[in-house]
Amino acid sequence: QVQVVQSGAEVRKPGASVKVSCKASGYTFSDYYIHWVRQAPGQGLEWMGWINLNSGGAHYAQKFQGWVSMTRDTSISTAYLELTSLKSDDTAVYSCARGGAFSGGRFSFYHFDFWGQGSLVTVSS
Amino acid sequence: QSALTQPASVSGSPGQSITISCTGTSSDVGSYNLVSWYQHHPGKAPKFMIYEGNKRPSGVSNRFSGSKSGNTASLTISGLQAEDEADYYCCSYSGASTWVFGGGTKLTVL
Numbered sequence: 001q002v003q004v005v006q007s008g009a010e011v012r013k014p015g016a017s018v019k020v021s022c023k024a025s026g027y028t029f030s031d032y033y034i035h036w037v038r039q040a041p042g043q044g045l046e047w048m049g050w051i052n053l054n055s056g057g058a059h060y061a062q063k064f065q066g067w068v069s070m071t072r073d074t075s076i077s078t079a080y081l082e083l084t085s086l087k088s089d090d091t092a093v094y095s096c097a098r099g100g101a102f103s104g105g106r107f108s109f110y111h112f113d114f115w116g117q118g119s120l121v122t123v124s125s
Numbered sequence: 126q127s128a129l130t131q132p133a134s135v136s137g138s139p140g141q142s143i144t145i146s147c148t149g150t151s152s153d154v155g156s157y158n159l160v161s162w163y164q165h166h167p168g169k170a171p172k173f174m175i176y177e178g179n180k181r182p183s184g185v186s187n188r189f190s191g192s193k194s195g196n197t198a199s200l201t202i203s204g205l206q207a208e209d210e211a212d213y214y215c216c217s218y219s220g221a222s223t224w225v226f227g228g229g230t231k232l233t234v235l
Contacts, residue, residue: 004170035224044128044229045163045171045214050222059222095170102222110218111161113182115170 002026006116017084022096029077030054040092093118129227136233142203147215155196159218
């Protein structure tokens, strides 16, 4: 069965970086994309972007361009989200979710069918 | 890219029906029949309930249904049960390989 397991909670000081991992199993890793979504305390879900697990190419929501990086290691079926220059308002639960792959001019599906349990990142001095 | 608009909260008694709206624009909800809905119990992974506006994945109760009219999508839950109490989020494809979520709605079962 499909499982998506994320790394544990992290605490960082403002200005630091953090890398969250997302390990998938139960399916062919590179056949899908991984999306990242965050939820700040008391706020709703916010879409951050996706990574093509086959090519490694990524696409980011505008507000995350330049300071967020999505990568993957196909040998261990793991995707990563790296956040740099952290600020206190980046404190949030960061979740990965499986999405459809892009092929033939369209995505195979447009929803997120399996999610990780979320990784809390706390930014505090 | 602004979040889709959802009511902050809705409530209903067991057995009743409730509807949660999700209002976007002609660039997202109005342009694509690609709205999905997620049930989120705090501390747990979100569970996807509806895709492509009105389709249910296997294993999701037929008490959950989706619809769309213009720039507004809706999730209806009939025969409310205590375990339906959760936060619900809509999400729409918004073109150019981007997605946008709603602000979330807290459902209280009275």
